[in-house]
Amino acid sequence: MKIKQVFRITAVSAAIVAMGMATGCRPQTSGSQSVGDAASRVYVAPGEHDEFYNIVSGGFNGQISVVGLPSGRVLKIVPVFSAHPENGYGFSEESKPMLNTSHGYVPWDDLHHIAISTTNGEHDARWAFANGNNTPRIARLNLNTFETEEIIEIPNSAGNHSSPFITENTEYVIAGTRFSVPIGTDEDNDVSIDTYKKNFRGTVSFIKVGNQGDMSLAFQLVTPGVNFDLSRAGKGKSHGWFFFSTYNTEQAHTLLEVNASQRDKDFIMAVNWKKAEEYIKAGEGNLVKARYAHNKLDHNTHTASSTMMEEVLQLDPKLLKDIIYFIPCPKSPHGTDVDPTGEYIVGSGKLAALIPVFSFTKLMKAIEDKDFEGEYDGHPIIRYESALHGVVDKPGLGPLHTEFDGRGNAYTSMFVSSEIVKWDIETLEVLDRTPTFYSIGHLSIPGGPTAKPHGKYMVAYNKITKDRYLPTGPELAHSAQLFDISGDKMQLLLDFPTIGEPHYAEAFPATLIKDKQVKIYRIEDNNHPYVTKGAGNARVERDGNKVHVYMTSIRSHFAPDNIEGVKVGDDVYFHVTNLEQDWDVPHGFAIKGANTAEILIMPGATQTLKWTPDRPGIFPFYCTDFCSALHQEMSGYLRVSPANSTVALKSSLGE
Amino acid sequence: MNSMQPISRILILLSSLIMVALFFVPIWQIQMWAPQYPEWLSMHIWIDNITGDIAIINGLNHYIGMKEIHVEMFPEFEIMPYILGGIIALGIILALIGKQFGVWTYLVVLVLAGIAGMLDFYLWSYDYGHNLDPTAAIKVPGMSYQPPLIGSKELLNFLAFSAPDIGGWLAVAAGVLGIAAAVIEVRKRIQYKTAKRNPLVIK
Numbered sequence: 001m002k003i004k005q006v007f008r009i010t011a012v013s014a015a016i017v018a019m020g021m022a023t024g025c026r027p028q029t030s031g032s033q034s035v036g037d038a039a040s041r042v043y044v045a046p047g048e049h050d051e052f053y054n055i056v057s058g059g060f061n062g063q064i065s066v067v068g069l070p071s072g073r074v075l076k077i078v079p080v081f082s083a084h085p086e087n088g089y090g091f092s093e094e095s096k097p098m099l100n101t102s103h104g105y106v107p108w109d110d111l112h113h114i115a116i117s118t119t120n121g122e123h124d125a126r127w128a129f130a131n132g133n134n135t136p137r138i139a140r141l142n143l144n145t146f147e148t149e150e151i152i153e154i155p156n157s158a159g160n161h162s163s164p165f166i167t168e169n170t171e172y173v174i175a176g177t178r179f180s181v182p183i184g185t186d187e188d189n190d191v192s193i194d195t196y197k198k199n200f201r202g203t204v205s206f207i208k209v210g211n212q213g214d215m216s217l218a219f220q221l222v223t224p225g226v227n228f229d230l231s232r233a234g235k236g237k238s239h240g241w242f243f244f245s246t247y248n249t250e251q252a253h254t255l256l257e258v259n260a261s262q263r264d265k266d267f268i269m270a271v272n273w274k275k276a277e278e279y280i281k282a283g284e285g286n287l288v289k290a291r292y293a294h295n296k297l298d299h300n301t302h303t304a305s306s307t308m309m310e311e312v313l314q315l316d317p318k319l320l321k322d323i324i325y326f327i328p329c330p331k332s333p334h335g336t337d338v339d340p341t342g343e344y345i346v347g348s349g350k351l352a353a354l355i356p357v358f359s360f361t362k363l364m365k366a367i368e369d370k371d372f373e374g375e376y377d378g379h380p381i382i383r384y385e386s387a388l389h390g391v392v393d394k395p396g397l398g399p400l401h402t403e404f405d406g407r408g409n410a411y412t413s414m415f416v417s418s419e420i421v422k423w424d425i426e427t428l429e430v431l432d433r434t435p436t437f438y439s440i441g442h443l444s445i446p447g448g449p450t451a452k453p454h455g456k457y458m459v460a461y462n463k464i465t466k467d468r469y470l471p472t473g474p475e476l477a478h479s480a481q482l483f484d485i486s487g488d489k490m491q492l493l494l495d496f497p498t499i500g501e502p503h504y505a506e507a508f509p510a511t512l513i514k515d516k517q518v519k520i521y522r523i524e525d526n527n528h529p530y531v532t533k534g535a536g537n538a539r540v541e542r543d544g545n546k547v548h549v550y551m552t553s554i555r556s557h558f559a560p561d562n563i564e565g566v567k568v569g570d571d572v573y574f575h576v577t578n579l580e581q582d583w584d585v586p587h588g589f590a591i592k593g594a595n596t597a598e599i600l601i602m603p604g605a606t607q608t609l610k611w612t613p614d615r616p617g618i619f620p621f622y623c624t625d626f627c628s629a630l631h632q633e634m635s636g637y638l639r640v641s642p643a644n645s646t647v648a649l650k651s652s653l654g655e
Numbered sequence: 656m657n658s659m660q661p662i663s664r665i666l667i668l669l670s671s672l673i674m675v676a677l678f679f680v681p682i683w684q685i686q687m688w689a690p691q692y693p694e695w696l697s698m699h700i701w702i703d704n705i706t707g708d709i710a711i712i713n714g715l716n717h718y719i720g721m722k723e724i725h726v727e728m729f730p731e732f733e734i735m736p737y738i739l740g741g742i743i744a745l746g747i748i749l750a751l752i753g754k755q756f757g758v759w760t761y762l763v764v765l766v767l768a769g770i771a772g773m774l775d776f777y778l779w780s781y782d783y784g785h786n787l788d789p790t791a792a793i794k795v796p797g798m799s800y801q802p803p804l805i806g807s808k809e810l811l812n813f814l815a816f817s818a819p820d821i822g823g824w825l826a827v828a829a830g831v832l833g834i835a836a837a838v839i840e841v842r843k844r845i846q847y848k849t850a851k852r853n854p855l856v857i858k
Contacts, residue, residue, distance in 0.1 A: 582710075
């Protein structure tokens with residue numbers, strides 16, 4: 001072989017390898033496949049309104065975002081468990097009690113799930129409930145003001161993940177603990193971690209919801225030590241029952257990734273809460289000591305109060321029979337979802353290669369016939385096959401959650417295979433599948449968990465974003481995708497970025513609440529102890545080292561706007577009343593050096609900023625919400641004198 | 656000959672009774688639109704009150720130095736119910752008496768009251784629009800803010816619209832009934848005169 005030939009062959013081979021490397025010989029994969037007229041189907045013209053309100057959990061930001069559908073536009077961020085410097089939530093004297101817990105002030109939480117209130121299993125959209133996962137709490141938002149009105153802490157819980165899910169007439173909001181923990185007194189709870197099986201217990205709490213939405217912790221069921229993941233109430237024929245998915249029925253306390261994935265089947269725990277109510281009526285509950293905060297906003301004083309509760313009523317279903325039954329469910333079920341008729345209960349075993357669907361009728365029959373296959377910690381285990389309606393075979397990998405469209409179809413999110421699978425509830429046949437970008441967690445259909453889904457759209461909340469938007473460094477907005485589900489095939493319409501890390505969301509028709517929105521608070525109804533009704537009553541008062549500033553704001557001045565006689569070491573309370581009675585005219589208040597935040601005061605409301613001046617000087621304050629043509633003039637000066645000063649306390653406006 | 660036609664008596668009676676409604680509905684309205692107020696701000700003038708978005712209008716108007724509107728600034732509100740009551744009583748009495756002069760009297764009183772009302776409204780709105788606080792934040796040379804007597808007018812970023820409210824339209828209707836009665840009486844008179852000259856034509 002001549003050198004020239006060798007050289008030529010080498011060159012050709014190198015060229016082929018180079019071409020292969022450059023163009024790639026990989027097979028084609030499915031990209032995003034939005035339909036041709038997608039833009040016009042999600043377009044909401046300027047000045048027009050979206051068809052649906054979508055109430056979206058913010059995950060680790062502790063907030064809720066309000067998103068319009070189908071546009072995907074963010075309409076509002078509502079602070080729930082997290083302090084919000086933007087409007088002073090958690091910083092104003094009025095809102096601090098809202099974040100109080102038995103651990104003191106906790107200005108953050110991990111908000112996972114949303115429940116919109118229902119009547120007869122259908123959305124009435126009076127309130128939205130949300131869970132705080134880390135320091136177990138349940139919050140209630142008023143959907144006419146989009147404010148957090150109430151937060152109740154859950155005692156004997158740790159990792160409040162299996163909540164807040166509601167019964168069909170919003171009789172109860174429930175909260176199941178993710179982590180089982182010892183639940184005695186503080187002294188009893190100091191045990192070795194490896195005594196899990198002996199000492200750790202789970203709890204599911206039933207919070208009663210009153211006519212005005214007021215929450216109270218009605219009772220807790222004490223359960224075997226397992227992890228509760230998610231839950232759903234029965235409805236229609238299964239009203240009176242609640243279904244909880246469980247994992248770590250192995251009762252492992254370390255390396256759960258492996259040790260909690262050993263059993264072929266964990267359980268769905270079926271709870272007969274009507275039975276529990278009967279036991280309570282019969283006086284079978286035990287009042288035990290527990291410390292938990294109950295915080296509530298009063299709309300007339302614009303002030304939240306926090307009450308520390310002392311006791312909780314507990315039931316022990318091990319002794320009180322017929323409350324709890326365990327249904328075997330393959331491989332660490334995540335979602336447990338009940339179809340609109342209340343007949344079918346779908347368990348999504350996140351490590352399983354199938355989706356089991358249980359029949360409520362069969363479940364009742366099995367209970368009646370005592371068709372049990374054993375006991376779990378003293379509780380009957382229903383025979384798997386006896387409760388089973390059937391399984392969806394090979395649906396995909398990593399099923400997590402299932403929602404319904406009210407037309408006999410179920411939609412299950414698949415984390416591992418990154419897709420949504422549509423299947424027929426009766427025949428269990430897979431009808432369609434569509435990729436999501438990427439690795440979907442929850443999915444949400446307007447009204448999807450209710451007895452009467454509104455259908456039309458479906459949103460995928462994805463856990464991984466990668467290349468979907470312009471890249472923004474290592475951390476990316478979590479991506480959501482809107483699908484049209486009105487036809488036989490799911491059609492991708494829109495990608496939209498989200499706030500925080502959404503887990504679950506619920507959407508409902510805008511017509512349910514849009515005409516009920518509160519526009520202003522009536523100044524006549526303002527019963528705040530430090531309200532100033534009219535600039536003529538504006539003043540400053542000293543009480544020891546506390547200085548109370550009774551201040552008003554109206555376009556475009558504060559009264560008073562000159563304050564003197566404040567001394568270093570004083571605690572100054574600015575009680576600002578917004579005298580406006582016009583929609584969309586909040587005023588803000590901020591003062592130099594305040595190591596808290598601003599406060600944003602709605603028309604007719606009073607809010608208080610506490611400020612401790614640390615040095616003498618002149619401190620300007622100003623309105624932070626661009627309110628009017630003379631907004632920049634809406635300001636004032638406060639003079640701070642040394643602690644031993646004799647400057648008299650006085651305030652003025654226009655002098 | 657000096658008696659009203661029965662139909663005129665009914666018309667006068669009806670006319671005065673219609674005006675009873677003016678105690679219960681506003682007479683006049685002023686509506687204001689601006690880019691920031693797509694929903695329109697409104698002011699309703701009653702015989703003894705002024706309602707609507709007064710606080711908001713006052714808040715906005717202080718920038719250009721207009722006086723704050725309060726019920727107390729209208730002494731008219733004290734006497735208007737009596738004037739209205741008087742007109743209604745007059746109409747009823749005249750209809751009951753049933754003499755022809757009653758039609759003329761009623762119509763003249765009604766028209767004079769209407770003119771007086773509009774004049775009073777004009778004078779107030781002139782003062783309200785021209786008598787401005789010299790320390791106002793916004794001063795536009797040569798600009799005054801008198802709302803239109805009737806119809807619409809641009810005032811800076813606002814478009815003001817002034818027109819009768821329900822009560823105003825009812826008053827107009829009452830006036831029309833009065834005029835109808837007068838027309839009937841005039842025609843009867845002409846007919847009567849013609850008949851006198853030519854008795855054969857009389858029906």
